[in-house]
Amino acid sequence: MPVTVGGRRAPAGGPRPPAHLRSPEVRVVPLAADDRALERERLLLAPAERAHADRGTTSVARRRAMLRAGLRRLVGEVLAVPPATVPLRSGSHGRPELDVDGVDVACSRTGDVGLIAVAAGLRLGIDVEAITPWHDDVLDEDWLSPAEQHALRWLDPGARAAAATRCWTRKEAVLKGIGTGMTDAVADLEAGIGEDVVLVAGWRVHDVPVPPGAVASIAMLPVGTDPFGTPTPERSSHGHAHH
Ligand SMILES: CC(C)(COP(=O)(O)OP(=O)(O)OC[C@H]1O[C@@H](n2cnc3c(N)ncnc32)[C@H](O)[C@@H]1OP(=O)(O)O)[C@@H](O)C(=O)NCCC(=O)NCCS
Numbered sequence: 001m002p003v004t005v006g007g008r009r010a011p012a013g014g015p016r017p018p019a020h021l022r023s024p025e026v027r028v029v030p031l032a033a034d035d036r037a038l039e040r041e042r043l044l045l046a047p048a049e050r051a052h053a054d055r056g057t058t059s060v061a062r063r064r065a066m067l068r069a070g071l072r073r074l075v076g077e078v079l080a081v082p083p084a085t086v087p088l089r090s091g092s093h094g095r096p097e098l099d100v101d102g103v104d105v106a107c108s109r110t111g112d113v114g115l116i117a118v119a120a121g122l123r124l125g126i127d128v129e130a131i132t133p134w135h136d137d138v139l140d141e142d143w144l145s146p147a148e149q150h151a152l153r154w155l156d157p158g159a160r161a162a163a164a165t166r167c168w169t170r171k172e173a174v175l176k177g178i179g180t181g182m183t184d185a186v187a188d189l190e191a192g193i194g195e196d197v198v199l200v201a202g203w204r205v206h207d208v209p210v211p212p213g214a215v216a217s218i219a220m221l222p223v224g225t226d227p228f229g230t231p232t233p234e235r236s237s238h239g240h241a242h243h
Contacts, residue, residue, distance in 0.1 A: 017103045017120035018078060024119035025078060026126070026218060028210055029070035031063040032112040038062055041069035044083045052090070067114040071096065071107050075118050079103075095179040102223055106176060108216070115208065115216055121223050125177025126208070127169040128216035134161035143168065143186040151193035163193050166207065166215040173219035174203045178227040201228070 033041065042050055042065050053064035069083070075098065076083035087099035098105050098118075106126035107116045115128040132138075134157070139149050148167055152160055170191035175181055191205065192198045198205050200219065208216040221227060 016079070017100070021078060021103070021118065021120035022122075024117045024122060024124060024218060024220065025074065026115065026117040026208055027070070027074055029067060029114035029116055030112060031066040031109060031114045033062060033066050038065060041066055044069045044072050046088075048090075049088075063109055063112065063114070067107055067109050067116070070114055071105055071116045071118075074116050075103075075105060078118055091179060093179055093181055095176065095181075104223070106173075106218070108172075108176070110214055113211055113214055115210065117218055119220070123177055123221045123223055123225075123227060125173040125175065125203070125219040126216065127172040127176060128208070128210055128214055129165050129169050129172075130214050131162050131165045132168075134164070138164050143171070145187050145190050147190060148193055155193065162215055166217065167191050167193055169215055169217040170198065170200055170205045170219070173205060173217040174200045177203060177219040177221060 042053075045053070045065060045068055049068050050065070053061045053068065055061075056064060072083035072086045072088060075086045075088065079086070079100065088105070089097055089099065091097045096105050096107060103118065103120050104122060104124045105116070105118045106124040107114065108126045108128045109115070110128050110130045113128055115126055117124050117126050138144070138160075139152060144152070144164075144167065152164060155163055171186050171189045172182065174189060174191075175183060175186070189200055191200045196207050202225065203219040203221050205217050205219045208218050210216045
């Protein structure tokens with residue numbers, strides 16, 4: 001698998017994904033950090049990543065820096081390269097993109113919980129969210145499909161908050177995998193309520209275990225499959241489908 005760094009093709013023998021990466025490597029990253037830890041992690045970031053992080057409030061800047069550095073550390077580890085040299089950039093809608101053919105990354109955060117993933121041969125999307133307290137008004141919110149609203153009504157009231165938030169993370173994971181982020185079409189994505197593994201618009205979506213108080217999902221699609229759900233064999237030899 002050829003590797004491109006900074007738009008140029010790296011010499012043969014550059015970082016290659018290990019075979020076990022066919023299943024995604026997913027990690028929870030604690031985003032709380034003291035000043036020393038934060039400075040250490042910020043040194044791993046590219047100037048544009050530091051500038052992006054610093055656009056937020058102090059706590060957002062810290063969480064962004066810790067998340068991005070965590071992603072660099074994970075990818076550096078699996079590709080056996082120093083984290084600061086990982087060829088990571090941001091795509092047009094802010095999606096993290098790795099310039100290593102056939103290898104994809106994803107990340108998300110809620111409060112001080114970060115979630116990062118890397119895989120070979122799969123396009124990824126990931127989302128972690130703090131469980132939103134339940135209110136019956138949620139049943140009327142336009143991001144739920146009629147079938148999801150119906151399924152939530154049948155659930156034990158005590159289980160609805162986590163189930164609704166999980167449904168949200170499934171949809172957001174798929175939309176982040178596609179790269180568009182949240183769109184008006186959220187209700188059209190049937191993500192279901194319940195079951196550990198679901199197919200959403202052609203994406204395989206799994207629950208991811210995270211600390212109590214939050215839920216998370218990862219969405220996966222084989223490289224070479226159109227992110228919008230239509231098989232496009234001609235893309236299969238080119239790694240990511242870019243938009
Ligand atoms: C993507 C999106 C759903 C993220 O929402 P969120 O719940 O605040 O963020 P999460 O914690 O789940 O994930 C954040 C990380 O996802 C990544 N990300 C950002 N945009 C992304 C996208 N379009 N697709 C996939 N991943 C994305 C980034 O690494 C981001 O980290 P950062 O906040 O530290 O920069 C939201 O930003 C969105 O809808 N964006 C699309 C709209 C758009 O085009 N905005 C212009 C940005 S240039």
